[in-house]
Amino acid sequence: MEQAPPSVEIAPQEKPAPYDDRLIRLSEILGSVHYLRNLCNPEKEDGWRAAMQQLLDKETSNEPKRRAQLTAAFNRGYRSFASVYTTCTAAAVVAEERYRNEGATLATEIAARFGN
Template sequence: MVKPARLALPLLLLLSSTGLGASQDKSTPTPGVAATTSQPAPESKPAPYDGRLERLSEILGSVHYLRNLCLKDGEDTWRKAMENLISMEAGNEQARKERLTAAFNRGYRSFASVYATCTAQAVAAEEKYRNEGATLATEITARFGN
C-alpha cells in the first residue's frame, strides 16, 4: 500500500488550482472512470483512511463532471488523477479498486442527474467540492502520511 503522502500532494495541487472562470455549455461530458481488471490478488486489511479516500474519489468524480460541463474545451485532468490514485493506492487489490471506482462514478453521476447545462450553481458546486477535496487531501496527508 502506498503512503497517502505520495498521492495527496498532486491531488491537493489539482484541487486547489484556479476555478472555472467563464462557464460555457457543453453537451457531451466525458464519461467516468472505467473499472480495470487485473489478476486477482489477496485482499489486504482496509487502510484506516479508506473512508476518506472514497470520499475524495467521489469528489474527483463530481469535479470531473462539473468542469467538463462548464468548460468550453473539456479536460481529462480529473479522470487521470483518479486513475493515478487508484493505481498508487489500490495496486492489485481488486475490491479496493472497485470501491474507489464506484465512488468516482457515484460523484460523477450525482451531478449528471442534476445538471445538464452549466449554471451559476454548477460553478459554485465545483468550487465547493474542489475546496472540500483540497481540505480532505491535506487531512489525509497530515494524519496518515509520513
C-alpha cells in the same frame, strides 16, 4: 505411498486502510468535479479523471476490491451531478468550487495524518 495434498494458493487478504472512508469521499469528489468542470469548461479537461487514475494506481495496485470501491465512488460522484445538471449554471459553478475546496482539504488531511 501417500500423496501430498494439492497446493492451494491463497490470495492475500485486502485490509482496508484506516483512511479508506476519506479516500471514498475524495473519489466521489473527484468524479463530481470531473463532471462539473467539463460541463462548464468549453475546453474539455481530463485532469480530474487522471488524478483518480493515479490514486487508484498508488492505493489499490494489488487490491481489486478496494479499487472497485473507489471506482464506484468516483462514478457515483460523476452520476450524481450528471443527473441534476445538463447545462452549466451558476449553481453548478458554485458546486464545483465547493467540491474542489473540500477535495483539497481532504487530500491535505489524508497526507498530513497518514502520509509517510
